[in-house]
């Protein structure tokens with residue numbers, strides 16, 4: 254069959270209902286589709302098979318320690334800011350068996366976890382989330398060691414990105430240079446107009462998902478409208494962060510009184526690290542059966558807000574919340590740059606929205622800068 | 626979750642999981658001081674045993690299924706890597722379980738990991754080793770190295786501190802080291818009648834040294850407070866902080882830069898550390914609970 258498909262870099266237009274054919278194509282290609290859905294009064298990511306499951310017509314009002322669903326009064330498919338879920342939960346599961354060990358005579362036998370890793374198609378990945386995935390790539394793939402579980406999931410993943418046209422009250426991706434426009438590593442990137450999607454082709458694989466879709470090349474009018482929507486979003490960021498010399502600012506202010514101030518408010522609940530799309534810390538646990546002959550070694554998410562995180566024999570090195578919050582923020586915005594050549598924050602605002610006491614890192618930085 | 630098969634997807638490359646242990650048998654156990662013993666380990670996989678090599682100051686992760694995994698420095702000669710030794714002090718769960726093991730029992734090993742004492746960079750210079758307690762274990766491979774290449778180094782001094790005479794690690798090797806024109810000066814916090822050496826904390830031993838600041842490198846490992854004073858004594862003698870090397874300890878779960886536990890400001894102690902120059906850590910060393 255002669256295939257008439259657009260090429261990477263080209264932009265096409267499809268009618269909104271035609272997105273269902275893209276879903277179908279992904280499904281027949283063997284992907285498990287993960288997309289935003291309404292669950293438990295929030296927009297989270299879960300398995301879907303149809304576009305009807307998207308939170309069409311819904312948005313969320315966000316603020317420090319605040320998240321509330323609202324009807325939009327229109328039929329937007331992607332008219333909401335990021336919720337509490339992250340794609341990290343799929344690429345780097347919160348709990349993963351690494352291997353199992355059984356006693357074998359006087360010794361042991363190891364069986365690696367060779368489960369075939371799932372093939373995910375991520376639907377509706379925002380620019381900040383693409384940036385977050387690129388950051389985790391540096392941690393798990395691009396360093397001296399590779400995590401084969403992350404790597405397999407990552408390489409298989411199909412990414413249908415969405416240019417953000419609806420930044421939330423806690424968003425500041427523009428300050429972090431991470432959004433709202435999708436510029437990296439996607440298979441397809443869509444911009445939602447009132448009655449159509451403009452789709453940028455990111456890869457030949459992405460183009461093939463349009464095989465059964467009626468598409469036409471985007472004209473100047475559609476491209477102009479799409480571009481305007483993204484530019485508007487950029488100008489509507491709920492927050493900003495002055496990123497100039499953040500490492501210098503933080504390293505020079507490790508004893509700033511603001512750390513005492515934030516320690517009074519922070520509950521050390523770990524929420525911020527769990528919802529953050531870049532936080533990667535983990536712990537290892539052994540789970541043995543009753544005989545003790547068989548053990549599974551499991552990796553679980555950990556948080557620098559857990560007191561045990563810094564345990565060495567003889568005591569905890571960061572017993573106080575002041576030191577833990579300082580570790581978290583200094584890692585995110587300063588030492589991450591030394592370690593991975595990029596900030597650890599993409600400005601998605603999740604840590605602000607999902608902090609039970611509404612601690613806002615942009616405010617903490619501003620306070621340190623003002624009184625530095 | 627079930628995965629459907631497809632030919633259309635990106636093709637993943639399969640690589641070996643760095644979290645998988647290699648099994649080694651305990652070939653020998655030598656009691657050292659109260660609560661400290663040295664374990665000779667022999668990898669079961671012959672090919673792995675033959676290929677294994679390490680640098681002085683590097684460490685392994687030792688794993689007991691169902692109990693846990695701990696970072697332990699390699700304490701043997703890097704030029705005989707098949708005679709792999711670890712000197713372990715009993716602390717908590719895992720080290721207590723290791724203490725109960727017998728010759729022939731198996732243990733999981735991953736490594737070697739981390740940075741090394743820069744023995745090559747220090748060539749041609751005078752060297753001062755400063756150890757506190759178990760801190761002599763990670764220094765011993767570097768000591769073996771300079772003994773093997775004695776002519777390449779200038780004056781070599783080893784300052785070794787312990788709480789009491791019976792806690793002095795490797796003391797029966799000191800005379801052998803001295804035969805290689807190495808000055809070994811032991812000191813204890815609390816002496817008994819038999820003790821003929823110095824009494825007092827290790828950094829005080831610096832008072833009797835006249836190091837040449839242009840030509841001296843210091844390697845130190847021990848409690849952080851001790852290493853801090855060693856660095857200050859070195860600085861007081863104008864030895865640049867770039868030439869004072871410390872080995873740091875932090876909680877470590879993976880040793881391959883994934884788990885995040887061993888961060889020390891800009892560094893991961895499992896990658897850029899555990900051996901770092903004092904110049905690298907100076908901005909953070911006095912920050913409380915850092």
Ligand SMILES: Cc1cc2nc3c(=O)[nH]c(=O)nc-3n(C[C@H](O)[C@H](O)[C@H](O)COP(=O)(O)OP(=O)(O)OC[C@H]3O[C@@H](n4cnc5c(N)ncnc54)[C@H](O)[C@@H]3O)c2cc1C
Pocket residue numbers: 564565566567684693694695696697698699712713714715716717718719720721759762763873874875876877878899
């Ligand atoms: C790079 C490095 C080299 C080391 N070399 C040696 C050595 O040569 N000999 C020796 O006796 N000890 C060494 N240690 C310290 C040794 O790792 C701890 O004594 C050991 O982890 C204690 O474990 P445990 O289960 O017995 O104690 P617990 O108190 O039960 O500790 C529970 C867990 O916390 C973690 N943990 C506790 N203390 C430490 C620590 N100090 N460092 C890192 N993780 C810790 C471990 O995961 C441990 O399993 C080294 C530590 C590091 C980081």
Ligand code: SF4
Pocket residue numbers: 525528529530531532585597598599600601602603604605
């Ligand atoms: S630190 Fe907060 S705003 Fe930045 S990426 Fe993480 S969750 Fe998003």
Ligand code: SF4
Pocket residue numbers: 518519520521522523524525526558604607608609610611612
């Ligand atoms: S900053 Fe907020 S979310 Fe993070 S640990 Fe503290 S209270 Fe929890």
